[in-house]
Amino acid sequence: MLGLGTLRRIVREIRADVSAARDRDPAARSAGALEILSSWGGVQSLLSHRLAHALHDAGVPVVPMAIAYGSRAVTGVEIHPAASIGDDFFIDHGSGVVIGETAEIGNRVTLYQGVTLGGTGFARGKRHPTVGDNVTVGSGAKLLGPVTVGHGAKIGANTVVIEDVPPNSTVVGNPGHPVKVEGNRVEGPDTDWIHLPDPVADAIKELSERIAELERRLAEARGEEKPDAAVRELRPKKGPSSAGG
Numbered sequence: 001m002l003g004l005g006t007l008r009r010i011v012r013e014i015r016a017d018v019s020a021a022r023d024r025d026p027a028a029r030s031a032g033a034l035e036i037l038s039s040w041g042g043v044q045s046l047l048s049h050r051l052a053h054a055l056h057d058a059g060v061p062v063v064p065m066a067i068a069y070g071s072r073a074v075t076g077v078e079i080h081p082a083a084s085i086g087d088d089f090f091i092d093h094g095s096g097v098v099i100g101e102t103a104e105i106g107n108r109v110t111l112y113q114g115v116t117l118g119g120t121g122f123a124r125g126k127r128h129p130t131v132g133d134n135v136t137v138g139s140g141a142k143l144l145g146p147v148t149v150g151h152g153a154k155i156g157a158n159t160v161v162i163e164d165v166p167p168n169s170t171v172v173g174n175p176g177h178p179v180k181v182e183g184n185r186v187e188g189p190d191t192d193w194i195h196l197p198d199p200v201a202d203a204i205k206e207l208s209e210r211i212a213e214l215e216r217r218l219a220e221a222r223g224e225e226k227p228d229a230a231v232r233e234l235r236p237k238k239g240p241s242s243a244g245g
Contacts, residue, residue: 006054006058009054010050010051010054013050013087014037014047014050015033016087016088017043017046017047017050017087017088017089017090018033018036018037018043019088020088020089020090020108020110021036021040021042021043021090022036023090024090024092024110025040025090025092028040040094041074041075041076041077041091041093041094041095042075042077042090042091042092042093042094042097042111043090043091044071044074044075045071045072045075045077045079045091045094045097046079046085046089046091048067048068048070048071048075048079049068049071049079049081049083049085051067052064052065052067052068052071052079052081053081053082053083053084053085055067055081056081056082064081065081067081068080068081075094075095076094076095076096076097077091077094077095077096077097077098077099078097078098078099079097079099080099080100080101080103082101082102083099083100083101083102083103083104083105083117083128084103084104084105085099085105085109086105086106086107086108086109086133087107087108088107088108088109089105089107089108089109089110090109090110090111091110091111091112091113092110092111092112092113093112093113094113095113095114096113096114096115097111097113097114097115097116098115098116098117098118099117099128100117100118100119100127100128101127101128102119102125102126102127102128102146103117103128103129103130103131104128104129104130104131105117105131106131106132106133106134106135106151107133107134108133108134109131109133109134109135109136109137110135110136110137111137112137112138112139112140112141112157113139113140114139114140114141115137115138115139115140115141115142115143116141116142116143116144117129117131117143118142118143118144119144119145120144120145120162126146127145127146128145128146129143129144129145129146129147129148129149129161130146130147130148130149131143131149132148132149132150132151132152132153132167133151133152134151134152135149135150135151135152135153135154135155136153136154136155137149137155138154138155138156138157138158138159139157139158140157140158141155141156141157141158141159141160141161142159142160142161143155143161144160144161144162145162147161147162147163147164147165148164148165149161149164149165150164150165150166150167150168150169151167151168152167152168153165153166153167153168153169153170153171154169154170154171155171155176156170156171156172156173156176158174159171159172159173159174159176160173160174160175160176161175161176162175162176163175163176165178166178
């Protein structure tokens with residue numbers, strides 16, 4: 001059953017969660033702990049989960065699921081009481097996040113709105129993702145099945161992850177696959193998710209350039225006028241960058 005040790009652990013975890021919100025959300029940096037606890041949906045859902053998880057581990061029936069249901073109704077975040085979540089966890093905005101029963105989340109993890117840590121079938125046992133320490137998951141990403149996300153990995157917005165993710169990698173696409181960002185390892189939760197690489201667009205551009213070169217050589221062989229080999233963007237960029245600045 002619940003004891004003083006368990007209650008102390010819950011209080012310590014809540015303090016770490018409030019600190020994580022203040023560190024990673026610019027809007028929370030001037031807010032007090034009471035304001036964060038009363039106004040940040042992601043923090044509220046985690047507060048509820050800490051209590052529900054402790055009750056679940058203590059074998060209390062019905063109540064943990066009732067707490068999880070109430071938290072989902074209020075915050076829009078659904079976390080199964082059995083899910084294991086480490087310290088310094090932060091859900092930014094919160095709405096639409098789903099964390100399944102057998103999910104395991106490490107320390108200093110950040111999730112943005114609309115993230116799903118879900119299963120892929122009706123089999124029992126381990127069926128949800130395991131997320132390592134210092135991982136950031138972008139808005140709308142779906143991590144499905146018992147996949148493992150390595151330490152320090154970054155999951156791009158709307159990425160669908162169905163295979164294990166190597167440590168310190170950045171994964172984008174559907175299905176997700178590791179890429180590099182300007183040849184450097186990306187650090188911290190403030191990654192620019194707007195300008196992640198697009199391997200599909202890069203491959204199409206490379207193919208277009210090769211076709212243009214072949215057409216140029218064919219025209220030379222026939223003695224015809226050389227075609228315009230320039231590869232143009234389908235939609236010219238207009239206006240300021242969507243990333244600001």
